[in-house]
Amino acid sequence: MDWKTLMFSADGRIGRQAFWIAWLMLLGVNVVAGWVPVIGNLVALATLYCFVCIYTKRLHDMGKSGWWQALPIVLGPLMLIGSALWLGFGAAAIALNGGDPELFALAGAGGVVMSLLLGFLVSIGFTLWVGCSEGQTGDNRWGDQPLNAVAV
The missing domain is CATH 1.10.287 (Helix Hairpins)
Incomplete structure (x- = not known):
């Protein structure tokens, strides 16, 4: 190829x-x-x-559809939406209870960092799974078994 x-x-x-x-x-x-x-x-x-x-x-x-790569692509934004909801619920709780806004900022930042870290780990895990898993032997519905070499 x-x-x-x-x-x-x-x-x-x-x-x-x-x-x-x-x-x-x-x-x-x-x-x-x-x-x-x-x-x-x-x-x-x-x-x-x-x-x-x-x-x-x-x-x-690997015998799988290319649409599998949509999982980590969709999961990242979903985690950011989740962290935004986390921030919103935290703001509502502080507004209702007259709590400390600095504590809210710290909790909100922690939620954002955790969702970004989780998204990064999912992406790395997916890349390692795709890159290290063995392919199907023989031909499959997407073509012939590939050769290992890449032509220059």
């Missing part, structure tokens, strides 16, 4: 080696581009499609 197909097509399957090579390349591009204020955000947005493609092909190799 060539690099263009690897990065820009969600069709087919890729093995673990190709996934990790592509993932590390995309991570490196994002880290380097992140040092440039506006360009970094544009590059991150552009490489998002490439990440979706490699995760989809890796999930296909």
